[in-house]
Ligand SMILES: Cc1cc2nc3c(=O)[nH]c(=O)nc-3n(C[C@H](O)[C@H](O)[C@H](O)COP(=O)(O)OP(=O)(O)OC[C@H]3O[C@@H](n4cnc5c(N)ncnc54)[C@H](O)[C@@H]3O)c2cc1C
């Protein structure tokens with residue numbers, strides 16, 4: 258296959274920049290354009306709920322690359338100009354400022370957007386956390402606050418609650434699950450996480466939903482929960498899920514279904530690819546469509562997409578991985594833990610606060626979960642490689 | 655090639671160790687990256703550049719000259 262003359266990447270964050278860098282590293286010498294909605298140079302999101310929120314890092318420290326490294330990439334950056342439409346057949350993209358960009362290959366890397374309670378209006382003091390601007394606004398508000406309610410017990414909610422608590426504020430974490438992150442960690446480790454939060458002074462309200470916001474003079478003053486309880490709050494953070502940023506792709510000709518649907522090569526249409534949080538591709542090892550919202554996937558899928566744009570023709574079948582930092586604990590997860598699969602401790606000890614847990618499915622280990630044991634966790638990853646990377650045999654009828 | 659790592663950014667994912675095990679390792683206690691070779695042999699350069707690309711914390715910097 259001939260290398261394309263011009264590659265256009267829409268979305269200039271981890272996955273988009275990663276694709277551009279991998280293209281150059283693999284020898285691509287054609288034109289490269291990155292178009293992004295946000296005005297900032299490409300930055301990293303994981304620090305936003307950790308050291309940027311806590312104030313330990315200046316926001317600029319979250320930038321993914323220094324200006325001189327971006328220069329070497331020899332790419333055109335069109336920042337602060339969101340794409341508004343794509344025509345897959347013509348391979349052209351229109352932007353808010355009125356540009357029309359055409360390319361031989363287009364990479365969709367627009368990520369996801371935080372779900373909000375009530376659009377952009379609503380009372381003051383209610384925040385989401387997805388962008389650098391969100392982190393700055395939340396931090397500014399927290400500096401004058403005493404009581405904070407975090408709504409949402411997934412990874413972002415749990416991590417945000419931990420960071421806010423370490424800033425010395427009173428925090429209540431509210432969510433529908435029996436323990437925070439049960440869906441992402443399985444019940445055994447989620448219970449341990451619940452104890453970690455409680456031990457650090459986070460008040461937990463498990464198994465309840467948000468019923469409504471309480472307000473005073475246009476500002477949030479608390480929340481009402483589904484069991485009728487009311488909690489006072491100066492600041493409310495909602496981490497209640499997200500949706501793939503695909504609204505601009507309506508009418509593009511691409512198949513949209515909880516993300517941009519792609520084949521095993523991350524191809525959405527001829528000459529159109531998707532990468533990162535927005536991509537829902539066919540994972541051959543699992544034999545089904547998968548969309549991952551984590552940082553390692555953004556980089557690894559970027560590498561795969563760059564290779565496939567250049568004709569490598571390799572299916573992308575990674576072992577999923579994410580990590581989260583809460584209080585003094587780093588949790589690392591390889592594979593896809595389930596709420597049902599039996600879990601066994603393979604290293605360390607739950608009580609000691611250093612352990613590795615494996616979960617077994619019908620075909621062997623499906624996840625490895627480490628709690629403050631990074632090296633050992635990585636070495637157990639090997640047990641998952643077969644399950645995730647070997648194409649699933651079609652089952653006999 | 656000269657490699658530098660930013661320990662403060664490193665999140666202990668170990669992607670670099672999986673990609674270029676001769677050049678990177680992780681500390682036992684917290685998984686933070688340990689650079690085994692700052693100026694690796696030419697035959698490892700590709701793996702090192704790949705490690706820098708996949709590092710989820712952008713903690714690996716590869717300087718080409720000097
Ligand atoms: C606060 C926070 C903490 C996190 N912590 C962790 C963690 O600890 N571990 C982990 O594994 N993962 C973590 N993640 C997830 C990780 O950051 C994401 O998986 C990663 O950012 C995905 O990269 P992406 O490039 O696919 O998408 P994004 O980072 O969402 O980037 C998409 C980019 O596209 C732009 N865009 C959107 N629409 C358009 C448009 N129409 N035109 C042009 N540009 C557009 C957006 O502005 C954005 O810059 C965290 C995420 C957040 C928000």
Ligand code: SF4
Pocket residue numbers: 659663664665666667668669670671678680685686687708709710711712713714
């Ligand atoms: S890949 Fe990056 S974040 Fe992970 S251990 Fe290596 S240097 Fe640290």
